[in-house]
Amino acid sequence: MTVDVINRPEAEDLHVQDVVAAGELESCNHLLDDPEALNRFYEEKGYILLRGVFDRDTVARARDEMLAVAAQMGLVEPGDPTGKWTGKPSVGGMEESDLYAGIAARLIEDPANQAVMEKVLGEPACSVPIVQYRTYPPQSKLGTVHQDGFYSPGIQDYRPVWVSLTPCTRDMGGLALAVGQNKRGYFHNVGKPNPFPIPRDAIPAESWATTDYMPGDVLVVHPCTPHCGLPNNSDRLRVSFDSRVQSAANPSAIAATVKSFTPTTVTVDADRVGEITLNIDKDSYLRPIDPGVRESFDGFVTYMKPGMRLVVVRDGDRAVMLRKAAEG
Numbered sequence: 531m532t533v534d535v536i537n538r539p540e541a542e543d544l545h546v547q548d549v550v551a552a553g554e555l556e557s558c559n560h561l562l563d564d565p566e567a568l569n570r571f572y573e574e575k576g577y578i579l580l581r582g583v584f585d586r587d588t589v590a591r592a593r594d595e596m597l598a599v600a601a602q603m604g605l606v607e608p609g610d611p612t613g614k615w616t617g618k619p620s621v622g623g624m625e626e627s628d629l630y631a632g633i634a635a636r637l638i639e640d641p642a643n644q645a646v647m648e649k650v651l652g653e654p655a656c657s658v659p660i661v662q663y664r665t666y667p668p669q670s671k672l673g674t675v676h677q678d679g680f681y682s683p684g685i686q687d688y689r690p691v692w693v694s695l696t697p698c699t700r701d702m703g704g705l706a707l708a709v710g711q712n713k714r715g716y717f718h719n720v721g722k723p724n725p726f727p728i729p730r731d732a733i734p735a736e737s738w739a740t741t742d743y744m745p746g747d748v749l750v751v752h753p754c755t756p757h758c759g760l761p762n763n764s765d766r767l768r769v770s771f772d773s774r775v776q777s778a779a780n781p782s783a784i785a786a787t788v789k790s791f792t793p794t795t796v797t798v799d800a801d802r803v804g805e806i807t808l809n810i811d812k813d814s815y816l817r818p819i820d821p822g823v824r825e826s827f828d829g830f831v832t833y834m835k836p837g838m839r840l841v842v843v844r845d846g847d848r849a850v851m852l853r854k855a856a857e858g
């Protein structure tokens with residue numbers, strides 16, 4: 531049954547602590563060479579789990595690169611590939627730090643991993659320049675139960691990927707998904723303030739599933755699948771990132787530098803694509819300064835600056851979204 535927009539100011543919220551992920555996610559490796567069957571599984575269950583498909587050396591490189599940043603912050607000893615926590619508290623808020631820039635793209639776009647990404651997307655893939663890098667010590671503050679698509683309107687034809695770079699057994703707080711709940715619309719409660727928490731009774735408790743993730747595994751999460759990161763109760767950091775893959779031939783989300791603008795257009799120099807001018811309208815999702823804050827259309831020329839680094843999401847020559855760049 532599809533839910534209409536939920537507007538229930540009195541509803542009790544669903545918290546990550548309430549999620550008991552008793553189900554086990556299934557591997558889709560046997561469907562990799564059958565694009566139709568793979569798509570059917572994705573649309574039916576709301577995810578694709580591929581075991582051990584990324585090349586080991588490329589995963590180890592990405593792991594070492596992320597752990598080197600964690601070591602700089604004192605969270606792990608330098609050179610410790612297991613990511614054992616030193617006990618130093620994390621300052622938090624590092625998910626989009628420039629210190630990590632490029633790690634995800636190097637892994638996803640490595641020639642050794644391209645073929646599998648092409649199978650996941652159905653055409654040659656490149657990564658979207660928006661990545662959240664997570665080096666989460668035990669007992670870190672928990673996130674929310676959410677559906678990615680609710681917060682990212684207009685991003686078409688991409689597939690979100692979640693990758694753990696060290697073994698992420700279930701005591702370390704990997705991703706839990708509400709299996710098959712991607713076909714019922716958005717559960718976010720617009721009767722409550724941002725982040726519009728999902729009501730407790732909206733998702734059947736028995737739909738929740740997780741697994742022990744291993745380095746080289748790739749999890750693709752449907753933009754409408756409710757999911758959350760579980761608590762990390764181990765003695766190690768959870769070392770994962772989440773990004774998205776999209777068409778390499780016709781990328782809709784591109785990193786770009788602002789050249790000039792008018793009240794209704796922006797001209798940017800876009801990576802891979804070159805100079806383009808896009809129309810801005812009142813429905814464009816404008817968050818060029820702080821990705822968490824939507825700016826007004828009317829004030830466009832007052833906050834735009836030449837040289838700004840952005841991620842531009844386009845549909846033809848319309849700007850669907852302008853977002854502060856998260857990657858280099």
Ligand SMILES: O=C(O)CCC(=O)C(=O)O
Binds near residue numbers: 690691757759
């Ligand atoms: O890794 C997490 O804790 C959350 C990840 C997530 O929300 C995502 O991959 O969309």
Ligand SMILES: [Fe+2]
Binds near residue numbers: 676677757
């Ligand atoms: Fe998410």
